[in-house]
Amino acid sequence: MKIVAVTACPTGIAHTYMAAEQLEKTARKLGHSIKVETQGAMGIENKLTESEINGAAVAIMAVDIAIEEPERFDRIRKIKVPVQAAMKNPEAIFAQI
Amino acid sequence: MPLDFSFSCPLPNGVHARPASALEEVARTFTADVVLLNQRTGRSANAKSILSIVGADIRFSDPCLLKVSGLDEERAIAALGAFIRNTLPRQETELPTFTASEGELELPRCLEKSGAVFRRGTAVVPGIAQGQIVRAGGFNVPDGLPMDDVVDTLAEQRRVNDALDELIAWYGRRASAAGKGIESDLLVAHRSLARDEEFRACLLDAIAARHRTAAGAIADAEARFTKVFSDSENPLLHERVLDIQDVCAQLLQRVYGNETATRSLTLTEDSIVVADSLTPCQFLFLDCRLLKGLVLAEAGTTSHTVILARSFGVPTLVGVENIEGLAEKAQAVVDADIGVLVTNLTDTARRYYTMEHQRLDGRQAVLRNFGGKLATTRDGHAIEIAANIATFEEADRAFTAGAEGIGLFRTEMLFLDRASAPDEAEQHEIYNRVIEAANGRQVIIRTMDVGGDKALSYLNLAAEQNPFLGYRAVRIYPQFESLFRIQVRALVRASAHGPLRIMIPMISRLEEIRWAKKIIAEEQALCIAESKPFDKKMQIGAMIEVPSAAFALEEFCREVDFFSIGSNDLLQYFMAVDRADSRIASLYNPLQPAFLRLLKQIVDAARANKKWIGLCGEMGGQIRYLPLLAGLGLNEISVSAPAIAGLKAELSRLDLPDCQQLFAAALKCATADEVGVLLDKFSAQHSLPLLAPEMVVINADATTKEEAIKRGVDLLYIHGRTEQPRAVEEAIWKREANYSTGFGHGFAIPHCKSSAVNANSVVVLKFAEPVPWNSLDDKPVRVVILMVIHESDSATEHMKIISALARQVTHESFRESIEKEQNPERLCAFLKSKIGC
Numbered sequence: 001m002k003i004v005a006v007t008a009c010p011t012g013i014a015h016t017y018m019a020a021e022q023l024e025k026t027a028r029k030l031g032h033s034i035k036v037e038t039q040g041a042m043g044i045e046n047k048l049t050e051s052e053i054n055g056a057a058v059a060i061m062a063v064d065i066a067i068e069e070p071e072r073f074d075r076i077r078k079i080k081v082p083v084q085a086a087m088k089n090p091e092a093i094f095a096q097i
Numbered sequence: 098m099p100l101d102f103s104f105s106c107p108l109p110n111g112v113h114a115r116p117a118s119a120l121e122e123v124a125r126t127f128t129a130d131v132v133l134l135n136q137r138t139g140r141s142a143n144a145k146s147i148l149s150i151v152g153a154d155i156r157f158s159d160p161c162l163l164k165v166s167g168l169d170e171e172r173a174i175a176a177l178g179a180f181i182r183n184t185l186p187r188q189e190t191e192l193p194t195f196t197a198s199e200g201e202l203e204l205p206r207c208l209e210k211s212g213a214v215f216r217r218g219t220a221v222v223p224g225i226a227q228g229q230i231v232r233a234g235g236f237n238v239p240d241g242l243p244m245d246d247v248v249d250t251l252a253e254q255r256r257v258n259d260a261l262d263e264l265i266a267w268y269g270r271r272a273s274a275a276g277k278g279i280e281s282d283l284l285v286a287h288r289s290l291a292r293d294e295e296f297r298a299c300l301l302d303a304i305a306a307r308h309r310t311a312a313g314a315i316a317d318a319e320a321r322f323t324k325v326f327s328d329s330e331n332p333l334l335h336e337r338v339l340d341i342q343d344v345c346a347q348l349l350q351r352v353y354g355n356e357t358a359t360r361s362l363t364l365t366e367d368s369i370v371v372a373d374s375l376t377p378c379q380f381l382f383l384d385c386r387l388l389k390g391l392v393l394a395e396a397g398t399t400s401h402t403v404i405l406a407r408s409f410g411v412p413t414l415v416g417v418e419n420i421e422g423l424a425e426k427a428q429a430v431v432d433a434d435i436g437v438l439v440t441n442l443t444d445t446a447r448r449y450y451t452m453e454h455q456r457l458d459g460r461q462a463v464l465r466n467f468g469g470k471l472a473t474t475r476d477g478h479a480i481e482i483a484a485n486i487a488t489f490e491e492a493d494r495a496f497t498a499g500a501e502g503i504g505l506f507r508t509e510m511l512f513l514d515r516a517s518a519p520d521e522a523e524q525h526e527i528y529n530r531v532i533e534a535a536n537g538r539q540v541i542i543r544t545m546d547v548g549g550d551k552a553l554s555y556l557n558l559a560a561e562q563n564p565f566l567g568y569r570a571v572r573i574y575p576q577f578e579s580l581f582r583i584q585v586r587a588l589v590r591a592s593a594h595g596p597l598r599i600m601i602p603m604i605s606r607l608e609e610i611r612w613a614k615k616i617i618a619e620e621q622a623l624c625i626a627e628s629k630p631f632d633k634k635m636q637i638g639a640m641i642e643v644p645s646a647a648f649a650l651e652e653f654c655r656e657v658d659f660f661s662i663g664s665n666d667l668l669q670y671f672m673a674v675d676r677a678d679s680r681i682a683s684l685y686n687p688l689q690p691a692f693l694r695l696l697k698q699i700v701d702a703a704r705a706n707k708k709w710i711g712l713c714g715e716m717g718g719q720i721r722y723l724p725l726l727a728g729l730g731l732n733e734i735s736v737s738a739p740a741i742a743g744l745k746a747e748l749s750r751l752d753l754p755d756c757q758q759l760f761a762a763a764l765k766c767a768t769a770d771e772v773g774v775l776l777d778k779f780s781a782q783h784s785l786p787l788l789a790p791e792m793v794v795i796n797a798d799a800t801t802k803e804e805a806i807k808r809g810v811d812l813l814y815i816h817g818r819t820e821q822p823r824a825v826e827e828a829i830w831k832r833e834a835n836y837s838t839g840f841g842h843g844f845a846i847p848h849c850k851s852s853a854v855n856a857n858s859v860v861v862l863k864f865a866e867p868v869p870w871n872s873l874d875d876k877p878v879r880v881v882i883l884m885v886i887h888e889s890d891s892a893t894e895h896m897k898i899i900s901a902l903a904r905q906v907t908h909e910s911f912r913e914s915i916e917k918e919q920n921p922e923r924l925c926a927f928l929k930s931k932i933g934c
Contacts, residue, residue: 011850021907
């Protein structure tokens with residue numbers, strides 16, 4: 001399955017990236033293809049394009065703060081979780097897909 | 098025929114002890130009776146008694162009448178009149194004032210739940226000290242000494258008379274033995290009280306009229322004059338209660354011998370001396386090797402005892418509440434950094450103070466490493482790192498911190514907040530002390546930068562609309578020529594004692610420096626005429642802070658020996674920006690390419706003419722700008738003392754050609770932001786590495802999350818990566834409040850962005866015993882990777898590395914390698930290899 005995701009935590013130093021890594025690792029393990037956009041202290045990295053979002057089945061939003069350009073995700077099914085959930089038990093998020 | 102002289106009190110603080118004693122000194126030289134009448138209160142005083150003068154409670158502008166009658170009344174009235182007109186107005190004294198701490202007491206996290214008892218006080222001498230509580234202070238007659246029913250009153254009077262004479266002589270001997278300074282001033286003041294006519298009369302009278310014993314008479318005198326002082330509305334006089342008590346206690350001891358000396362404490366081990374109040378003499382008699390800390394309930398907010406404690410560096414709290422409840426001999430900590438007296442030292446509290454000592458000692462050890470060395474770049478080019486100071490007391494601290502000279506002594510502090518300017522002797526003494534502290538190193542003293550925003554009441558300058566562009570510094574010297582001459586004379590004479598250079602502030606035109614040089618030359622000529630020694634080669638320099646001077650530097654080079662760039666004002670004037678205005682503060686950016694080009698023009702011109710040039714603005718104190726300033730080609734950078742060691746350490750990591758290249762590239766930038774990017778890139782490559790072996794601790798020791806975070810932040814402090822560890826700690830805790838940074842698997846990654854961080858850093862702590870952390874998996878933590886980033890950093894190299902590090906922590910193999918590795922160097926190398934730095 002094609003999945004997109006966004007991670008964003010308040011400080012944007014550590015957990016944004018840890019959550020991204022956790023989602024990427026778990027997706028690989030479960031045989032999904034995933035692209036994770038991080039919105040941390042360095043701004044938007046690995047930015048998701050319109051076509052990547054449109055081509056995905058679901059968007060995992062592991063965010064604790066309001067993200068930049070949220071309108072890009074208006075037309076896609078979203079699973080919204082706290083950043084902590086992505087770190088603690090990423091499998092549980094994928095189970096909701 | 099009695100003569101009189103009327104005047105109104107010229108002293109803003111009224112006639113307190115110092116002016117009273119000066120008046121007494123004059124009056125006692127005549128045989129005529131001198132009576133001072135305060136016409137506001139109707140009280141009259143014997144002008145030959147300090148206590149009596151003080152009792153008249155003369156306040157600012159009170160109408161007074163001086164009446165003189167006796168054989169030499171004409172000479173007396175002439176001398177006293179001259180004294181009141183000319184000298185009295187200058188008898189103002191300034192004691193330091195301390196403001197009580199306000200708001201909620203914020204304890205460090207480690208102490209919050211420690212269970213220790215905290216008594217809040219106002220810290221007046223900083224530092225942390227531990228010892229056993231010893232109570233002291235106050236005046237009281239020991240139990241068992243008879244107070245009344247003397248039979249032979251004449252013999253009792255003789256006893257007191259003799260003891261008083263002996264005490265007066267003793268004060269004199271001790272004062273001359275003490276040399277110059279606070280201690281001697283104090284002893285002289287006490288001698289004046291002891292030889293006061295009223296004081297003696299009061300003692301003798303109590304014996305004759307009321308059959309009091311010597312002890313009774315001394316107790317009465319103590320009570321009476323204490324009341325005179327404490328009833329006064331003048332707060333400066335409240336302080337003198339301690340002096341009266343001191344003299345009375347000394348006298349009591351003289352009459353009855355040492356067995357009554359119950360108050361002179363013998364300290365037997367490290368001690369925290371606790372008292373309602375402590376007299377200066379009581380302080381001086383304490384064994385300063387064992388006196389670790391001082392806690393006073395009273396002492397107002399200004400006192401000589403506090404001044405003494407400061408000069409001895411004894412951590413001191415005043416205004417501490419409920420000290421009655423303190424148990425003698427209990428262990429206590431004076432924490433004058435936080436402002437608390439800590440008792441009931443629980444294990445947690447003891448651990449905290451052990452950590453505090455390790456933090457402070459650790460920093461000292463690192464500072465000794467750099468502070469003691471001359472500042473050079475890695476490739477061996479010297480750039481002097483000197484200190485900016487505003488009072489002579491700061492000089493010692495600056496040299497201890499590693500200053501290679503004084504690059505700027507701002508003298509305006511000497512002139513502020515007083516009724517009249519300091520005279521030549523006072524200034525000479527202060528300049529001398531700085532030169533003494535410098536011990537052969539260069540001292541640059543800047544003549545007063547007063548006027549403008551630093552108004553002096555005695556100059557009567559009209560307020561201006563735009564004081565920064567107004568009548569100040571060298572611009573006011575011609576109008577107040579005598580004031581300038583006095584300072585110049587004091588400086589010229591001080592030059593005899595060590596290398597001293599004079600710097601003139603706010604120079605904008607050649608005429609100003611020529612005028613100042615003419616005055617200096619005239620004062621030097623006077624010194625020759627009076628055969629006073631001075632340094633004929635004393636250098637004269639100009640502070641470069643007005644942009645016009647930068648464009649006339651060739652001409653200035655022909656007039657002066659050196660320059661120092663005052664970058665704060667230079668930038669404000671150059672960019673036409675008031676940095677206090679937050680709306681335009683972003684314009685106040687020393688990285689403006691135009692400003693860097695201005696600096697280059699100044700330094701190039703100075704160097705082409707072989708003139709020494711330094712920089713003494715705040716820009717110099719910021720480690721971030723150091724590579725640029727090194728590349729600029731300055732001879733010296735002068736900064737506040739705490740910044741010195743950090744700058745030396747940073748400089749030792751830089752190569753001059755790299756810095757020169759960086760500066761050349763910065764000059765070509767179009768905007769300040771571009772320079773900033775360049776600088777960040779340079780810093781990432783050259784400054785303190787994000788990761789370093791000294792930031793890795795194997796077998797770290799902490800029993801709680803609070804302690805673990807403190808350990809990490811203390812390490813940052815020890816290695817000069819922050820100057821405000823508590824602010825960094827709080828930022829980490831603020832982040833921790835969102836949710837725990839305990840990732841699970843025994844790893845935690847506390848982190849923050851904070852402006853209190855000087856160098857982006859990663860600390861790795863591996864704990865010998867796991868630490869509770871409320872982690873995601875509820876397991877305790879064995880490894881803490883603490884990451885701190887400067888507030889303004891965003892897309893830097895360091896951020897990328899930190900984010901890569903955070904990603905790595907999610908990998909089991911990465912965690913396993915860290916757990917296995919027991920060598921800091923190898924662990925550091927492993928981390929670097931994994932995250933590409």
